[in-house]
Amino acid sequence: MDTDLVLLSRLQFAFTVTFHIIFPSLTIGLAAWLATLEGLHLFTGNPHYRRVFNFWIKLFAVSFGMGVVFGIVMAFQFGTNWSVLSGRTGGIQGPLLAYEVVTAFLLEATFLGVVLFGRDRLPPVAYFLCCCMVAIGTTLSAFWIMVNNTWMQTPVGFAMSPEGNFLPTSWYDIIFSYAVWIRFPHMLLGAYLTTCFVAAATGAWFLLQNRSPRQARIMVTMGLGLAAILVPAQMVFGHLNGTEINKTQPAKLAAIEARWETQQPASLTLIGIPLPSQERNILAIDIPVLGSCIDAGDCSAEEPGLKSFAPEDRPPVIIPFFTFRIMVGMGVIMLALAWFGMVLQARGRLYTTRWFLWLCVVSFPVGWIAVIAGWYTAEIGRQPWVVYNHLRTADAHSPLTLFDLIISLAGFAILYLSIVSAGAWYMFRMVRNGPQPDEDPVDEPSQIGSSKRPLAVPRESMIGLAE
Amino acid sequence: MTVDPTLAVIWACILAGGLLIYVVLDGFDLGIGMLFGVAESEHDRRVMMNSVAPIWDGNETWLILGGVVLFAAFPLVYASLLPALYLPIIVMLMALIMRGVAFEFRYKASGIYQTIWDLGFVLGSGVATFCQGAALGTLMQGLPIQDGQYAGPPFIWFNAFSIFCGFGLMAGYMLLGSTWLVLKTEGSLQEWAYARIRPLLVTMALFLAAGVVWMLIDYQHLGQRWWNHIEFLLLVIAGAAAAFVLWRSVAKRQELVPFWSAAALFGIAFAALGLSFWPYIIPPAITVFDAASVSASQTFMLHGMAILLPIVLIYTCFVYWIFRGKATAEVEYD
Numbered sequence: 001m002d003t004d005l006v007l008l009s010r011l012q013f014a015f016t017v018t019f020h021i022i023f024p025s026l027t028i029g030l031a032a033w034l035a036t037l038e039g040l041h042l043f044t045g046n047p048h049y050r051r052v053f054n055f056w057i058k059l060f061a062v063s064f065g066m067g068v069v070f071g072i073v074m075a076f077q078f079g080t081n082w083s084v085l086s087g088r089t090g091g092i093q094g095p096l097l098a099y100e101v102v103t104a105f106l107l108e109a110t111f112l113g114v115v116l117f118g119r120d121r122l123p124p125v126a127y128f129l130c131c132c133m134v135a136i137g138t139t140l141s142a143f144w145i146m147v148n149n150t151w152m153q154t155p156v157g158f159a160m161s162p163e164g165n166f167l168p169t170s171w172y173d174i175i176f177s178y179a180v181w182i183r184f185p186h187m188l189l190g191a192y193l194t195t196c197f198v199a200a201a202t203g204a205w206f207l208l209q210n211r212s213p214r215q216a217r218i219m220v221t222m223g224l225g226l227a228a229i230l231v232p233a234q235m236v237f238g239h240l241n242g243t244e245i246n247k248t249q250p251a252k253l254a255a256i257e258a259r260w261e262t263q264q265p266a267s268l269t270l271i272g273i274p275l276p277s278q279e280r281n282i283l284a285i286d287i288p289v290l291g292s293c294i295d296a297g298d299c300s301a302e303e304p305g306l307k308s309f310a311p312e313d314r315p316p317v318i319i320p321f322f323t324f325r326i327m328v329g330m331g332v333i334m335l336a337l338a339w340f341g342m343v344l345q346a347r348g349r350l351y352t353t354r355w356f357l358w359l360c361v362v363s364f365p366v367g368w369i370a371v372i373a374g375w376y377t378a379e380i381g382r383q384p385w386v387v388y389n390h391l392r393t394a395d396a397h398s399p400l401t402l403f404d405l406i407i408s409l410a411g412f413a414i415l416y417l418s419i420v421s422a423g424a425w426y427m428f429r430m431v432r433n434g435p436q437p438d439e440d441p442v443d444e445p446s447q448i449g450s451s452k453r454p455l456a457v458p459r460e461s462m463i464g465l466a467e
Numbered sequence: 468m469t470v471d472p473t474l475a476v477i478w479a480c481i482l483a484g485g486l487l488i489y490v491v492l493d494g495f496d497l498g499i500g501m502l503f504g505v506a507e508s509e510h511d512r513r514v515m516m517n518s519v520a521p522i523w524d525g526n527e528t529w530l531i532l533g534g535v536v537l538f539a540a541f542p543l544v545y546a547s548l549l550p551a552l553y554l555p556i557i558v559m560l561m562a563l564i565m566r567g568v569a570f571e572f573r574y575k576a577s578g579i580y581q582t583i584w585d586l587g588f589v590l591g592s593g594v595a596t597f598c599q600g601a602a603l604g605t606l607m608q609g610l611p612i613q614d615g616q617y618a619g620p621p622f623i624w625f626n627a628f629s630i631f632c633g634f635g636l637m638a639g640y641m642l643l644g645s646t647w648l649v650l651k652t653e654g655s656l657q658e659w660a661y662a663r664i665r666p667l668l669v670t671m672a673l674f675l676a677a678g679v680v681w682m683l684i685d686y687q688h689l690g691q692r693w694w695n696h697i698e699f700l701l702l703v704i705a706g707a708a709a710a711f712v713l714w715r716s717v718a719k720r721q722e723l724v725p726f727w728s729a730a731a732l733f734g735i736a737f738a739a740l741g742l743s744f745w746p747y748i749i750p751p752a753i754t755v756f757d758a759a760s761v762s763a764s765q766t767f768m769l770h771g772m773a774i775l776l777p778i779v780l781i782y783t784c785f786v787y788w789i790f791r792g793k794a795t796a797e798v799e800y801d
Binding site for chain 2: 061062065066068069070071072073075076078079080081083084086087088089090091092093094095097098099100101102103105106107109110111112113114116117118121122161163167168169171398399400401403404407408411412415419422423426429430
């Protein structure tokens with residue numbers, strides 16, 4: 001029965017956190033982009049930046065709202081479902097999350113209201129600063145979450161009390177560990193890339209339909225242009241994460257590579273099908289020596305295989321093996337799209353090459369897929385530990401009943417799926433309705449937030465009724 | 468690596484202060500969520516929603532602050548209280564999700580779908596409030612804890628006193644909501660809100676009085692201090708005074724006094740509850756000092772909070788100031 005409790009608790013955490021991460025992945029980048037657009041409009045006076053802002057702020061509001069409400073669940077789930085973990089690590093994880101709330105969550109939630117509703121009530125510079133507050137809040141939020149997760153992955157700066165509690169000995173080590181400063185940029189870049197490709201896809205779609213082309217070009221160029229720089233940077237950080245895992249979590253790396261035997265030098269399995277029950281791979285394409293070169297930066301290094309770890313200390317193999325390859329594959333697609341887009345841009349054909357614009361449209365979820373696949377690799381690959389090498393996931397759960405968990409998991413499943421479907425539909429409809437035409441006046445101080453709009457039926461529902 | 472009793476007291480005060488801010492702020496917007504269900508027209512519903520739309524998100528974040536302060540400063544409580552109250556807390560979170568998305572979704576939907584989101588808004592607000600009250604009622608009755616983990620039966624929260632507290636808090640939040648409406652609206656809706664204040668005040672006062680009597684009789688671990696501490700008598704008098712000011716403000720058609728006197732009533736009830744608990748944080752077994760995390764954790768947070776919490780309070784006030792004045796029915800953004 002305990003096994004079922006652990007399994008259901010893990011499923012519930014995985015389910016709720018997967019749905020949560022969809023929204024921050026988009027809004028972290030979107031908040032920074034919106035602040036940039038607002039700043040660009042402020043300094044250049046180009047009205048198209050404002051129109052692009054006005055279009056995206058609506059999508060931002062919906063996705064931010066869903067991110068917030070799903071995030072509240074996460075703040076309580078440590079205690080409701082993982083009480084042994086939270087009781088024993090509260091002295092470390094608690095302060096990190098408390099800092100997240102006071103530096104980030106309160107900041108972004110409070111200023112979001114101003115950004116959505118306050119344009120008419122503030123001078124333009126003050127409004128721009130409020131946009132920056134939201135962007136800073138979302139970034140800091142990601143930072144503290146990554147500090148906390150990194151501590152669970154590579155625990156440092158603590159001592160064990162006789163009762164088995166984790167007590168902090170060095171906050172400096174916890175916050176400024178090398179792992180934090182390669183994992184946080186990796187997540188932040190992942191979020192920015194998600195936004196880049198959503199923005200580029202949306203702009204490409206408008207270009208294909210020849211709607212508001214001036215704004216569409218801003219979306220495509222800014223999205224792909226930023227991605228052209230960020231994807232290589234992301235690959236560097238990804239590689240640094242790999243070599244760090246090689247040192248701190250060798251079992252995870254062995255699972256990612258589906259390497260069963262210890263090898264020196266180790267080969268790299270490009271693709272294949274791991275068979276955990278037989279402890280071998282089939283249909284594998286191996287490249288000799290390359291594994292040691294990439295994982296350790298030393299082509300003669302010995303790399304441990306899964307068989308060198310006791311069976312109870314091994315992570316699952318199949319999911320990390322494939323999710324890692326999905327993540328890397330998405331990275332390659334992103335790089336190809338962004339760089340090819342820049343080549344077209346340089347030749348002046350980016351906005352007219354229809355097949356490429358279609359490719360951009362269908363590539364809108366590449367960032368999300370990469371982020372989620374990457375998280376699955378990191379979190380499943382660290383099993384069976386919740387605090388790496390110190391506390392097993394199986395020992396960390398709350399004294400609940402199966403009834404509790406079945407009710408909560410079923411409830412979350414129904415609620416999240418219906419809300420995300422509705423949210424996705426409303427967001428799709430906002431995209432389909434498109435931005436305001438390029439020729440529309442953008443009156444200072446604002447188009448949205450205007451008190452001039454007649455009170456009657458809001459625009460969206462008029463469109464809804466007209467259908 | 469020890470617990471510092473002074474720090475433990477400071478953190479207990481920060482926790483209590485944060486929770487009180489949450490109760491008053493989210494209290495009025497949850498209350499408006501419930502009153503939304505009996506509003507008389509679409510116009511009124513829009514004004515009600517607009518009166519809280521820019522600020523509800525920030526209000527609700529204080530709940531998360533309470534949760535993480537508990538996690539950080541009193542991990543033992545976080546780790547035992549939350550599993551003990553598992554279903555009420557999970558249901559509360561689901562209810563908060565329902566009402567949270569309704570702010571965004573109702574204006575994007577039409578016809579039957581708008582009705583569904585409106586229903587979600589009302590039910591979400593009511594259920595979340597009820598669960599908070601029931602959780603408080605359960606905590607008041609005491610929880611069995613062993614080795615830092617909850618060791619009681621699964622449905623400990625399902626009993627008459629908890630349900631009583633759930634309904635009591637619904638009345639209280641609706642009272643706060645109606646006073647906020649008085650402040651933020653005008654005309655017929657404001658009159659409608661004025662008309663709700665006195666019945667809700669009487670209801671809440673009856674719940675409070677009955678709750679105190681019930682506690683004195685059945686829950687000695689909380690009630691015993693009432694007999695030999697003069698503070699409680701003073702708090703009861705102060706509570707009666709706040710109720711009187713609130714009652715009179717309706718006749719005088721004052722706009723700001725109702726909200727502040729209702730908030731004061733909440734503050735007084737909250738203080739009485741805190742003093743009854745003291746020094747226990749989970750009666751009848753775990754004190755603030757038992758539950759405190761080590762001073763290395765509490766000091767680290769205190770340094771940050773000493774600077775950050777005042778900043779948070781300043782910008783929260785700033786945002787309320789930006790949105791001062793009456794709410795309208797205009798959909799300011801969609």
